[in-house]
Amino acid sequence: xxxxxxxxxxxxxxxxxxxxxxxxxxxxxxxxxxxxxxxxxxxxxxxxxxxxxxxxxxxxxxxxxxxxxxxxxxxxxxxxxxxxxxxxxxxxxxxxxxxxxxxxxxxxxxxxxxxxxxxxxxxxxxxxxxxxxxxxxxxxxxxxxxxxxxxxxxxxxxxxxxxxxxxxxxxxxxxxxxxxxxxxxxxxxxxxxxxxxxxxxxxxxxxxxxxxxxxxxxxxxxxxxxxxxxxxxxxxxxxxxxxxxxxxxxxxxxxxxxxxxxxxxxxxxxxxxxxxxxxxxxxxxxxxxxxxxxxxxxxxxxxxxxxxxxxxxxxxxxxxxxxxxxxxxxxxxxxxxxxxxxxxxxxxxxxxxxxxxxxxxxxxxxxxxxxxxxxxxxxxxxxxxxxxxxxxxxxxxxxxxxxxxxxxxxxxxxxxxxxxxxxxxxxxxxxxxxxxxxxxxxxxxxxxxxxxxxxxxxxxxxxxxxxxxxxxxxxxxxxxxxxxxxxxxxxxxxxxxxxxxxxxxxxxx
Amino acid sequence: xxxxxxxxxxxxxxxxxxxxxxxxxxxxxxxxxxxxxxxxxxxxxxxxxxxxxxxxxxxxxxxxxxxxxxxxxxxxxxxxxxxxxxxxxxxxxxxxxxxxxxxxxxxxxxxxxxxxxxxxxxxxxxxxxxxxxxxxxxxxxxxxxxxxxxxxxxxxxxxxxxxxxxxxxxxxxxxxxxxxxxxxxxxxxxxxxxxxxxxxxxxxxxxxxxxxxxxxxxxxxxxxxxxxxxxxxxxxxxxxxxxxxxxxxxxxxxxxxxxxxxxxxxxxxxxxxxxxxxxxxxxxxxxxxxxxxxxxxxxxxxxxxxxxxxxxxxxxxxxxxxxxxxxxxxxxxxxxxxxxxxxxxxxxxxxxxxxxxxxxxxxxxxxxxxxxxxxxxxxxxxxxxxxxxxxxxxxxxxxxxxxxxxxxxxxxxxxxxxxxxxxxxxxxxxxxxxxxxxxxx
Numbered sequence: 001x002x003x004x005x006x007x008x009x010x011x012x013x014x015x016x017x018x019x020x021x022x023x024x025x026x027x028x029x030x031x032x033x034x035x036x037x038x039x040x041x042x043x044x045x046x047x048x049x050x051x052x053x054x055x056x057x058x059x060x061x062x063x064x065x066x067x068x069x070x071x072x073x074x075x076x077x078x079x080x081x082x083x084x085x086x087x088x089x090x091x092x093x094x095x096x097x098x099x100x101x102x103x104x105x106x107x108x109x110x111x112x113x114x115x116x117x118x119x120x121x122x123x124x125x126x127x128x129x130x131x132x133x134x135x136x137x138x139x140x141x142x143x144x145x146x147x148x149x150x151x152x153x154x155x156x157x158x159x160x161x162x163x164x165x166x167x168x169x170x171x172x173x174x175x176x177x178x179x180x181x182x183x184x185x186x187x188x189x190x191x192x193x194x195x196x197x198x199x200x201x202x203x204x205x206x207x208x209x210x211x212x213x214x215x216x217x218x219x220x221x222x223x224x225x226x227x228x229x230x231x232x233x234x235x236x237x238x239x240x241x242x243x244x245x246x247x248x249x250x251x252x253x254x255x256x257x258x259x260x261x262x263x264x265x266x267x268x269x270x271x272x273x274x275x276x277x278x279x280x281x282x283x284x285x286x287x288x289x290x291x292x293x294x295x296x297x298x299x300x301x302x303x304x305x306x307x308x309x310x311x312x313x314x315x316x317x318x319x320x321x322x323x324x325x326x327x328x329x330x331x332x333x334x335x336x337x338x339x340x341x342x343x344x345x346x347x348x349x350x351x352x353x354x355x356x357x358x359x360x361x362x363x364x365x366x367x368x369x370x371x372x373x374x375x376x377x378x379x380x381x382x383x384x385x386x387x388x389x390x391x392x393x394x395x396x397x398x399x400x401x402x403x404x405x406x407x408x409x410x411x412x413x414x415x416x417x418x419x420x421x422x423x424x425x426x427x428x429x430x431x432x433x434x435x436x437x438x439x440x441x442x443x444x445x446x447x448x449x450x451x452x453x454x455x456x457x458x459x460x461x462x463x464x465x466x467x468x469x470x471x472x473x474x475x476x477x478x479x480x481x482x483x484x485x486x487x488x489x490x491x492x493x494x495x496x497x498x499x500x501x502x503x504x505x506x507x508x509x
Numbered sequence: 510x511x512x513x514x515x516x517x518x519x520x521x522x523x524x525x526x527x528x529x530x531x532x533x534x535x536x537x538x539x540x541x542x543x544x545x546x547x548x549x550x551x552x553x554x555x556x557x558x559x560x561x562x563x564x565x566x567x568x569x570x571x572x573x574x575x576x577x578x579x580x581x582x583x584x585x586x587x588x589x590x591x592x593x594x595x596x597x598x599x600x601x602x603x604x605x606x607x608x609x610x611x612x613x614x615x616x617x618x619x620x621x622x623x624x625x626x627x628x629x630x631x632x633x634x635x636x637x638x639x640x641x642x643x644x645x646x647x648x649x650x651x652x653x654x655x656x657x658x659x660x661x662x663x664x665x666x667x668x669x670x671x672x673x674x675x676x677x678x679x680x681x682x683x684x685x686x687x688x689x690x691x692x693x694x695x696x697x698x699x700x701x702x703x704x705x706x707x708x709x710x711x712x713x714x715x716x717x718x719x720x721x722x723x724x725x726x727x728x729x730x731x732x733x734x735x736x737x738x739x740x741x742x743x744x745x746x747x748x749x750x751x752x753x754x755x756x757x758x759x760x761x762x763x764x765x766x767x768x769x770x771x772x773x774x775x776x777x778x779x780x781x782x783x784x785x786x787x788x789x790x791x792x793x794x795x796x797x798x799x800x801x802x803x804x805x806x807x808x809x810x811x812x813x814x815x816x817x818x819x820x821x822x823x824x825x826x827x828x829x830x831x832x833x834x835x836x837x838x839x840x841x842x843x844x845x846x847x848x849x850x851x852x853x854x855x856x857x858x859x860x861x862x863x864x865x866x867x868x869x870x871x872x873x874x875x876x877x878x879x880x881x882x883x884x885x886x887x888x889x890x891x892x893x894x895x896x897x898x899x900x901x902x903x904x905x906x907x908x909x910x911x912x913x914x915x916x917x918x919x920x921x922x923x924x925x926x927x928x929x930x931x932x933x934x935x936x937x938x939x940x941x942x943x944x945x946x947x948x949x950x
Binding site for chain 1: 536537588589609611612614615616617618619621622623625626635657660661767770772773776778780783784787791792793795796797798799800
């Protein structure tokens with residue numbers, strides 16, 4: 001609705017009311033934003049390039065110098081309160097109230113960066129000492145080191161223009177890891193925030209106060225965290241210990257087991273009680289042996305009656321007669337079968353021909369000898385295994401991929417959150433904003449915003465890169481919400497984030 | 510040279526009124542008789558009238574009637590001469606001089622010498638392994654040597670590794686038994702507290718890895734007992750093996766000799782086995798070749814099956830004289846867990862990385878109870894399968910006892926079992942055997 005033009009030309013400069021022609025011109029302006037083309041990387045001193053540059057600069061200047069035209073009735077009036085660094089709304093808020101601003105004491109307030117952004121959009125007109133502020137004034141007054149810096153505002157504006165909902169980050173409102181574990185229902189964070197605001201003199205001092213509290217909270221969390229750390233990262237070494245000890249046990253338990261040559265061996269242990277047994281003197285102990293080995297008495301004298309049960313008397317035994325009766329069944333084998341038997345047994349050598357075996361006088365020593373012989377299993381060439389540098393792994397033994405990788409690994413893998421609880425926050429690196437999804441604006445409640453989509457930490461492109469400690473601390477502080485680093489390079493913003501991942505280690509876990 | 514002396518005099522029957530035959534035996538001769546097999550045949554009774562005699566090492570009391578049921582094969586040996594009456598009609602009865610009893614006695618004397626030396630030197634006594642093919646009289650020789658040892662005052666241990674014809678417990682098991690008195694003439698050794706391990710079938714070939722493992726377990730337990738008990742250590746042990754002497758059976762014998770650390774191996778009537786053992790065992794093991802007795806009878810398959818059946822029936826119902834009263838009750842499927850030892854073998858290429866074929870043969874495979882469980886003998890393991898570790902030890906643990914499934918009802922998920930003790934089952938881990946028993950009385 002165009003107001004009638006009552007002013008004269010002299011007052012035009014100060015008057016915001018436009019003439020119909022101006023209004024029409026403003027209305028019919030093209031609302032297209034010029035498209036940014038590809039960047040010219042280096043000057044080549046050509047006229048064409050210079051002309052192009054000039055043209056784009058002029059376009060840019062004309063765009064920026066455009067006057068914003070807005071309906072007076074649409075503008076929300078507000079006042080700037082430099083003591084509290086807050087903007088107080090005089091007229092009721094518009095659509096932006098869904099996602100921005102807060103109310104306390106019955107009055108509606110806006111944060112400075114929100115106010116500045118809304119000024120740029122043309123929704124809010126901020127007065128200071130009865131005078132409306134220009135954009136430049138707004139930049140100068142609202143953005144300071146106490147509130148939100150220029151770079152942070154740039155990020156804020158960029159994200160808001162994309163449609164995200166951006167709120168300031170308050171570390172004290174973040175639930176600790178213990179609370180997260182308990183999985184409590186979401187409490188009303190908004191109420192807490194307003195209370196804090198009421199208590200404190202300025203938002204910044206409240207922030208520093210809450211930050212002083214959070215180290216104390218972190219101390220509590222520390223006592224909880226070592227448990228969880230023990231649970232997660234100590235499990236693999238515990239499992240390893242258990243497997244090693246059980247392997248030892250099995251080796252200790254299997255004593256006096258002997259597997260013949262050619263089988264897999266288990267280490268045999270001798271118990272303390274098994275001293276060297278005396279050898280039975282078979283020259284005095286007569287066994288009636290009908291085989292080729294032992295002595296072959298033709299007849300045996302009656303045994304000593306002390307050895308026999310009472311009332312038993314025995315006579316002379318004629319051994320020779322029995323010899324003929326042994327195994328009268330003759331195994332008839334054809335020539336082929338006989339050859340097969342011979343072939344099967346061609347490798348059989350009398351083990352007693354072995355000198356070392358002859359030196360053993362009882363089973364214990366014999367088992368020792370076998371164990372020693374099988375300590376170096378076949379398939380292990382001496383030149384490989386006896387040198388200074390051994391092969392990594394014995395190919396005859398099974399090994400899973402994970403264990404093999406463990407053997408050759410130089411760096412141990414770690415998680416981003418390892419040891420994060422113990423880090424103190426650095427001053428220059430802090431999370432500035434909570435960013436919420438744009439498509440949830442419909443059911444977004446300021447009193448209960450829910451879990452943010454990401455958290456922003458703003459830094460400059462020319463500044464230092466965050467180191468591992470900073471990343472750990474920020475990730476830990478953020479909890480389960482990813483942290484994104486917004487790097488500002490003179491108005492161009494790039495977003496970076498660090499993610500935890502694991503290299504695949506095993507085919508069969 | 511072997512003379513058969515037979516004297517048959519039919520005297521007037523004494524007051525009992527039964528017809529009998531009288532045998533007069535000279536010294537170092539034996540009377541052998543067999544009772545006809547089959548349910549219809551009657552029993553044969555034997556009485557020692559004068560003199561002294563023994564049956565497989567156990568002395569006979571004078572003027573006491575010993576009863577022998579169908580299928581018995583008995584030899585009565587006398588050292589000094591005696592007179593024996595036989596009541597009833599045995600299938601065959603004769604006297605023979607052709608017995609290797611003197612050789613066996615000399616063997617016992619040599620073992621006793623070893624025991625004396627062990628006692629003197631405070632060391633362990635001789636461990637003997639009896640090997641040989643089937644039907645040479647291994648069990649009899651074991652019984653003989655054990656009875657003689659007990660008669661001299663020793664406490665030997667009997668280790669039964671014959672899973673087909675077990676002398677201690679039901680077939681399909683390996684066991685160890687401490688012998689404290691000579692075998693009873695009719696019943697055999699008194700089985701008071703044997704140590705029994707579940708094997709599962711009547712031939713070791715079905716799961717040779719398990720057989721070897723159980724042999725090692727028994728050896729370990731025996732060694733521990735020897736450490737605890739001085740008398741048992743001096744007494745030593747006598748191991749009865751099964752009749753498989755080729756291939757894996759032979760390897761099992763060598764393994765057994767090694768784990769038990771035997772000192773003497775008695776080979777019965779197999780020269781080739783004797784030579785092989787002499788070659789494969791270290792020199793400090795004495796391998797002795799002994800002949801088999803002429804009275805040894807080859808048993809048919811039928812006969813063996815009947816003996817096995819008889820052994821299981823004896824477990825539940827007791828020996829003829831003393832009757833046991835087994836209980837029959839119902840067991841829910843959900844109350845018990847039934848396992849089988851040994852997964853079916855799969856080719857090596859199909860096995861997961863790092864796993865070998867050995868593991869599958871000792872694995873515990875759960876069995877879902879069904880109709881085909883009927884008539885199977887189940888062992889009640891002494892270990893509860895609480896967690897993974899306990900389950901691994903079930904294979905190596907002894908069993909408490911045995912039950913037979915008489916009926917299975919899949920609809921109500923209940924099975925009826927025959928058990929030596931009243932309900933409830935002492936443990937709920939059951940191991941299934943390949944042996945079946947039909948309870949027909």
